[in-house]
Amino acid sequence: MSQLPDQEETIVEPFTGGRLPPDDVVVAALRAGDETMFAALLDTWSRGMLWLARSHVSTNDSAEEIVQDTWLAVIRGIEGFEGRSSVKTWVYRILVNTAKKRGVRENRTVPWSSVFEQERPTVDRSRFQGVDDPFPGHWKELPTAWPTPEGEVLASEVRGRIAAALAELPPRQRAVITLRDVEGCTSEEVCEILEISAANQRVLLHRARAAVRGRLEEYFETARRSA
């Protein structure tokens, strides 16, 4: 351990890949017209924004327009930003509101406040032993071990599978898993952005993750059989 524990962090990290500087730095830079900072936000958040917008409207074009309108609102609103939430949450909240309005206009509202999803198990019951078996509720057969993704080809196929699995998810699950696991938001941020409870967030996240895992399992299983 050669690092000095009490040394002050004075080096500003290049803000790529989600490593944005603290909010006050971001806000000051935007107000001062720092285009590099604005571009960094655009490039870091636009993917999550596109996915989230896509949960509210039916086409990619509409989703793109929502994202553009959101950024225009951010440009107009940055002077008046009061810092009551993080910049990220503020931007995503503008997005959600823009998307909702647009969804209403296009007559495609996703029932965000609909009753809770059914309490279905996330892993098929047939995978577990029944009441008459020796160990009820325990695996009939263990899940098959997955290969370690070594080759680039495998990795890119897995990415493709994941993207397809996300696209199949119900909109609310997709929004939560995208914000949490793809974009790296905290659960508090997701609850604030989507206006859902912590418990609801957790259930949606769990269902979504289990569904994506299931898709990967199918993929590896098929690959194993055809090998």
Add this chain to the structure above:
Amino acid sequence: MKRFSCDEVVELVTVYLEGELDAPRGGRFEEHLGGCEGCERYLGQFRATIGALGELPPTALPGEARERLLAAFRDRGRP
């Protein structure tokens, strides 16, 4: 105390990973994992899935949209 069965464990994985399982249930969860290869594997695959989701390459805005927004940012405040 009643032990968790595998079909219960698989539904608690996210709560566990979020650090939201209370101590007695967390203890039972980990105790189950320690003795169950299937659930340990399931948890590993769940973690691998989450890791892979975090590595998806970013989808940028199409070039024109990005340029247009950068121009709007440059022109902000101008009449």
